[in-house]
Structure formats: structure tokens, C-alpha cells
Amino acid sequence: MKFPFSWLADFVDMADIEPEQLAKKLISAGFEVEEIISTGVNLSNIITGRIESLEKHPNADRLQITQIFDGVTTRQIVTGARNVSVGDVVPVSLPGAVLASGLKIKPSVLRGVESNGMLCSKTELGIDELSDGIWILHPSTPLGLNFVDYAQLKDSVFDVSILPNRGDCQSMLGLAREISVLLGRPLRQPEMDYLVDPEFKLTSGPTQLIVDTQNQCPVYLARSVGNIFPAPTPLWMERRLSKCGIRSHNIIVDITNYVLLELGQPLHAFDADKWEGDVIRVGSSPANITFQTLDQETRAILPGAPIVSDRNGVVSLAGVMGGFGTSVDSGTRNIILESAYFTPVDVRRSRNHVGLRTESSIRFERGVDPLGVQIGADRALHLLQTLTNASVSSMSLQVETQLYSTLLPAPILMVPQKINQLLGTTYPHEMQINVLKSLGFSVNSLGDTWEIVPPSWRCHDVKDWPCLAEEVARIIGLDGIPNEFSGPMIIQEKATRLSIIRAAVETFLINQGFQEIQTYTMISPDDLLLSQRPVEKKSLMIQNPLSVAESTMRSELLASILKTAAFNIKRQISNLRLFEVGKVFFTHPDGTVCEHIMSGALVTGDQLLSPYTIDQKEWAKYTFSHLNGLMRELLDQLDIVDFQLKSTNNPLFHPTLSADLWFGDIIVGTVGFVHPDGVKGYDIRQSIGYIEFNLTLLASLPTRNKMFSPFGRFPSIRRDLAFLAPKTLGFDAIQGEIKSRLPAEVMDFYLFDLFESDSIGANHKSVGFAFIYQHSERTLLDDEVNEIHAKFVDDLRSHLPVSIR
Amino acid sequence: MIESLLAQLKAGAFDSLSRAESVTDIEGLRVRILGKKGELTEILKGLASVAPNDRPRLGQLANQLKDEISSVLNQKLVLFQAQESQNKLRSEGVDIHLPPIRRLIGRRHPIQLVLQDVVAIFSRMGFSVKEGPDVETEYYNFEALNIPADHPAREMHDTFYLENSLLLRTHTSPVQIRTMETQSPPIKIIVPGNVYRCDLDVTHSPMFHQVEGLYVDSTVTFSQLKGTLVYFLKEFFGQSRKVRFRPSYFPFTEPSTEVDVECGRCNGEGCQSCKQTGWLEILGAGMVNRKVVLSAGYDPDQVTGFAFGIGIERLAMLRYNISDIRLLYENDLRFLGQF
């Protein structure tokens, strides 16, 4: 909200205070000054003058020669303005004057005609970005005035972000109250006095008030005012409204807006002559009601929203906006002035429904001062009488419902020692009490405990003693609270298996050259078409997504990582190793939502940065074995053994170049190449390798038991075995057969040779295994090993369809 | 007779030695002259026919000659060995300026770099890491945190809703309640995690990261909150940066504060990145509201606590001078490769 420094100074003497100084104090008390807008800094020597004559410039079609009278002397000024005529009162910059832009005015000769100054537009005086012509003032404006002061051109407007709980500070007086405490200076109240004319009675308008909606409107006050003289809005008022971003309409509307800004009490004026019937009825809206608001828009009212009606129907969407039918215009002479309290929740719902945020609703929503209803009305009556000579009728229609008394603040018990305990301070009790008193709280000592009653304007936010601690802390200043850095020793909890696994996976992948990425967990439903998810894993949809592309919670990490790969490949970065550890989401048929943490690592392109020899190029290509190897290395690091690799049914993956990682009867990961069809969907034309783990599941797996077993001290002997096997005989089958028949003396065996060639026949492959014989207690003899090995080979030959080479 | 044979041998040997060019030549000469069946041995066979009293002298002469020749042989051998090994190494050389064989370099994402730093600093102060679900209920995300259904604060949390009145958490604060419900004080935790708001521009992302902090015990003070946050901010931004606490408002804390750090770009003088204020808004904090303590099942007269929330993306943007938050989620490798 905007606060002109000059307006605040109405309530607190700030003649010796610099705006920056005030801003600092406000910020430290919880009022964030976002910006200070200074206007008219350069201006000087601008007065008001009247145009006595206008004549054409003899040498220039676009110029006119004016004679300007300032009450004492007449000056000749040449102007290019089109919008002026004889008798107009305008701002005049005299020779020696400085305009907002810093331009200095000097006497000059324009095309042979002497000119002593300049007629000014609002832009030149620094208040409008763009203005159409010279600023024409009201003809009653005194001549020869110091216009800079008169029009309050020099000012600093504070843009303050008022915290949601400080509705009481959405007004000049509200913030000035805080300032008076911060500066330790008295607060001046605005003038409220007016005379009631006991004889005066409006001939039209209501005479009765009925409040049907007790809980939405705890207090409603209507005053009738007549004989309003249609005076122009005084410049000072117009200027203050404009500094706060409100346009001037007519004197009546301007006064209600002025009081709203000044005191924070929204008011509404109905044209009494447009009122139908004798009754003001405040109630809740029935269903299906539309209504034409002030701005001549027809709006559908939220059923149950508070409304004000006359005999013909709705005249105001209470607390939000008045109706067009009873609105005040330039011809209005008699009004019903409404000052009321509408409950925050109801106003918020109501304005939300119509999509309006008005100055009035902004204040009701955060809660106005329940005692402000009377004060606001009085202030408006004072201004109406002072500025328009209005007659105030003695008729005052007021209803206070039962809710009203409960709005007023209840006493809070406060123990100053507890405040110190919460803040970690040693503020003397008297100091705390004084702060509260200065803020308008009434205090009453009950010994160690105090009974504190907040002022009416704080009834919405101060309800418990920590609020009082907050008041004490912020007024004394948070900087005054020591920075304590001690306390009881708290032992950190031990890391979970999941967090340990997560860290290990991340470290492993980074060390293997994978770049970490960070993607949204929301994806497009199209991304999911890739995978025909099993029904037991339903996706979660966002009801109000920002876009379709981010409308579904991902149940697969792959979609996010593939998209990132596609993004980079499109930017000609085609050698990629990417990974992300992130959440996936799905719903079980019973409705429970599951969140699992997955790790996904993607490879594509070459695994060397830029291979340039044939050997390097060959080596740089990814194969299934590379991916499988990476997965095994990682599992080794995680001490996870006893897993099985099985062909995958996952439609996202290449049917023969991928596998699922099983542990018991659950799949904990997948490795291999992504299905080429899926990759094409992302416009990627290179093969994509992918290794995925479900870390949530991995974390629940048992790990290898770590117990030392001594290694053999005696020399080992190697025996090789090479054989031809049918191509269809899988490695798993061969290895399984070997394992089950392995002599006890074999410590280790491994594949050392595998090839296929025409010379051994198209249906066969040559397989070579090395067997390491070793005894734990003695050196094995050659002959001994030969004998064991020969027997073993015979055994194998009779159980596998192979021929030994 | 033998003397002249020895002299002849010597001359011949030195002549051959001077023409030797390799280790192989030297080894050949050693065998030819000094070997078991070599020239010297042949001459010494003649000693048998020499007068006995001449034998010692001639024997000595022959030994001298043998020493002399083998010494030269050895010298040359060392020389040729050195030369030949050098030649061999030279022939093995490559162009050291050819491009190296390189693999890709793995790096952490800047968000994670910052997150790790933040977590590490608080870990040093005894905070344990806790996590919670991204998909939350209205109760944990709002009600238990003193944000009832019609509270204006709900509007400030532009919330993504799912089916069955579930939602994506708008802050990591629900984990405060979830932890307090299952543990007794003292609780000293930080909660890193994803949070969501329907908002998108250069400083807002629909998903972002927060670290929530909560310390609850019998007598936790605002003063300790200040001490903790000042320590964190100075560790993170540097010891010389000033820290400012401003009173603020959050439904779930009271008193509440927002904490600013002196702008590093202008050293507090005011510049574009701090909107001329000299300060950068970093985090929100406060003493846990008694209603929140109550909804977690504790007695607010027995337990006090502080809580804070830190936006990780904002920290990352400040640390690495990133002006558009969307860069963080685009994952362009030309961007990620810089951290």
C-alpha cells in the first residue's frame, strides 16, 4: 500500500525526520518498505496564474502569446499549448524555476516574442508520466500561490507491504500509530466534529434498517446527509488520493475514499433519491442473483454472500462494491452513508466469486476495527460538512448484533518472565509493559501476571501471549535479541539405509562420469503412453495444472531423463551420461499413494569424448555388457548379492537387449537399451542405454555378510578348457552346469575366450574357461590336478552337448 | 716368443675394441679374446713350454693384459648399454600433444550442490535429516499448521490439487507435524524436499526445493533461533556479510521473522539485484505457534520450538549468479557443465 510521507505527517510530527530514516524504523518494526518514490525533488518557483488574454503568435502558427496575472503583476508567456483559454488558472513556472526534469526556466525570445516563463503540464511538475496539455486548475484557485506546496508536489511516497495480520495498518492513521510509537511522539487524531441539524430530514430514502445476516454483519450504521453542494474536490484531497493510486470522481465518492485511506474504514454512499422504499435490508444473497455493480458490469453473486438491498433488490455487494442503480453521480445532493463491519471470511468468499478486489474488500478481508465504524462515519460527516456545506440529519440507523461484542478483544494473561523465556532476553518487566501501553494495549497488574487487553484495532491478530512477545520484540527491535548459540547437546540420528544407498549411488554415478540432472516430477500424460502401466499402479493427475505438459505425477523416471537427453541432443550434444535420483508416484487400487525413490542413469553416443583411432572408436561404443557391468559394479559397492537377471517384459525396453534385476520375487531394477519406438517418440535417432534402480526397494534388501575368511597361501595351478557348444546353448546354462559339477579344489573359474567363426560352423561357438585349482593347506601337485581336471571334463562332457577342443 | 704373441694379441684386441659398435660386438670380443677357448687362453697354453723361472713373469704379464682388456671391455659395455637403452626409449615415443583419451565428467546439479551444503552446515549443529511425502493431505499441509480452510494464507500458497482432496505440498512444513507426532522432544531436524506452487516466471518454478528446520525442546528461545540462523548464513555466504532480522508473519510461527543478508553485489550500497535496498531476502522463520505445538500433540506450556524454511533455488541463483530459475530445470549441459 502507498503512504505519502506528507499525509503521515498529519498525524505525527515528522518535520525533522528524513524519509529514509523513517523507512529504516518501519522495516525494523515489520513494515517492509519496498520502495520510496520521491516526486518533485527538483521543483521550485512554480506559482498559480490566470490567463488574461490569448493571441496568435505573429511568426509561428503553433504558438500563442498569453498574458498571465499572478494577483499582483502580469507577465507575457509564449506557449505551445492547445488546451488553454482565457480565464483558466494554471501552474506557471517563472524565470528561475526548475521543472521536475531539472530543466531551468529562463526569460527567452521565441521567434521574436519575449516570453517570461512557462505554463506547466502535470508531466513537467513530475506527477504524471504522460499528460495531455497544460494542467487547468479550478477557477477558484487563489492566484500567486506557491504551487509546489499547494499541490503537494514534493513528497516521498512509501510503498509498504503490509503483513496479512496487520489489517489495522492499511490506513494512514494505522501506520501513523506505529510511527508515533517508533518515534516516541504523540499521535494527532483527525478532526471529527460536525453539527447535526435537528430540523433537517431527507424527503427520500430509507428510515428503517433491518439486519438479517447477524453473523456476516455484526454492526451496520447508516446516516443521512442532504443539501450537498456540488463543490469540486479540493486539490489537496485529489492529490492525496492520486498518490495512493485512486482517481478522483466527485466530492462525495472522493470523501468516502479519502476516509478509507485515512482511517481504514470502508464507507459507501447511496444516492438517497435513487433509493426505493423505506428499508435498508442487510442479508445473505439467495441463489442465482445477478447485479449491476458501480462499474456497470453485471455480476453473479455468490449465494450466501452478504448484500444490501432496497425494495427493488440488491444495491450493494456488501464490503466489495456498490450497485450502479443507487450510485452517486455529479447531480447527487442527498445520500445515505453506510459505515459497517462485514466479516473477513464472507467478504473474501464473495469477492473471490465475482473476481473483484476492491480497496474496500482488501480492508474487510483482513479485518477492520470494530470501533472504526462510528469513527469512519463521523470523519466523513465532518468532511462533507466542511467541504460541501451538507446538512447532517439526526437520523442514525444502527444495528449491533450479538456477534459485535465478541469481536472486541478479550484480556490476555501475560507473564513478563515467560516473554523473556521465549525470546531469550532479559527485558525488564516495566519495559515490556511500556511497549504494550504505547501500542494502545490496556494493562492491569495482577502481581507477576498482567492482564493485557489489546486495542480494538488489534482484535484480529493479538489473541495469545506469544503475540505480545512479538510486539515487545519488534518494537524494541529484533537486533536487540542476543544471538545465542548454546543449548543442550542433541545427538544426530543415524542415517537411514535409504539415504546411505542414495548417497552411494549418486557418488558412484558421478565418479563414472554421469551428470546429475533435476527435472519436474510432473510430466505430460503423453509421456506415459510409452509405458502401458500395470493397472495396480495408477498415475496421479493434477486437477489444476499450469499446463498439460506438467499435469501428471510421473510413475517412471525414464520419461524425465529421456526428455532431458532429447533436449540436449537437439542442441547437438549427443554424447551423454545423465542421471537423476528422484521420486515416482502411483496409486494402488485401494487408494493409497506410493512414493518411491528411483535412480535412473542414461547413456548415449560414445563413452569417450572424441575417439580418433580405430581402436578408440571401437572401444567407445556402448554394448549391453557395458551397461550390465556398470550395474554390477554398483551392486558390488552396495554389497547386494544373490540377485538374478531375467529378460524383461517392460515394453519401454528393447526386447532382447535388456533385463530386469530380480531379488526374490520383486524387480528392483532394469538395465539395457530403451525400446527404439519409445526413443523415436522423443525425436532421438541414436540408441539409448539405461540403468534404473528402485532405491526404496533396494534399501530393504539384505546385504552381504562381512566376515573375514583367510585366502590361500599355497600356489595355484591353472587349467584351461575350450569346447565347441551350440549357439543356442546359453551362457547361463553352461555356467550353471559347471558350477554344479565343480571340483572342490577349484577356487575360481572364469570365461577367458568366446568366439564364433565360419571355420567352426555357423551353428557353433567356441567357449574357453580357465579353472584355478588351489588347496588351502598344501601345494597341489601337477599330476594330482591333471587327474581331477580330467575327471571334471569327462563329467561336463557327458552333461553338456559340447565337444572338447 | 710368448711376449711377442701377447703384444700381438694386445694390438689386435685394442684394434677390434676401437671398432666395436654395440653391446653384441663387445660380448663377441669378450668371448673371442678372454673366453674359455679364447685367444688369450690359447697363448697361455704355450706357457707349459717356457722355462720355469720365466713362467711367473710371463703369467703376470698375461694377467695384466687380461685386466687391461676386460676393463676396456666393461667401459665400452656400459657405454653401449646406455646408448642402446636410450635408442630403444626414443623409438617408443609418441606425440604428447595428441588429444588425450577422455571420458565424460560427472557433476552434481547446482541445486543439489547447494542443498548438500545447507544440509551439511545444519548437520554440524546437530540437526538430523528427515523426509516426508510430496503428496500431502490438507490437514498436514494447512490445518495442523494453523492455516484453517478460510485462512487468507491459503491463497498465497497457490496449491496444486490431486484427487481425493490430496495435494502437492506447498512447503516442507508438514514434516514438522509428521515428526512431532511420532517422536518426543527434543527434536532437531532439517527436512530437504520438493515443494510445489502453481506459479511460473523467472523467479518462480512450479516445483522447487525447500529445507525446513525444526528445533523443539523444553526451553528453545528466539535468541537460539537467531544464533542458529546467523551461524548458517555466515557459513553459507561468508563471515563478513551482515544479517538482518525483520518482524514478519506466518500462521505457523509467532513471533515470526524474515531474514535478510547484505547484498554481496553492492556490499549493501543498493543495486539492481537487491532492488536498491542493499539486502537480499533469504528465509522465513519464527517460534513454533502454540496452536501448531498443540496439533502435534504436545503441551505448549511444556514445549517451545523454532522453525525456519529456506528456498534452495534462491540460494543457488544468488551463489551462481543465475537470473532465470528455469535454467535450473532445463538441464542444458552447457549450463550444468559450469558447476
Ligand SMILES: [Zn+2]
Ligand atoms: Zn545490491
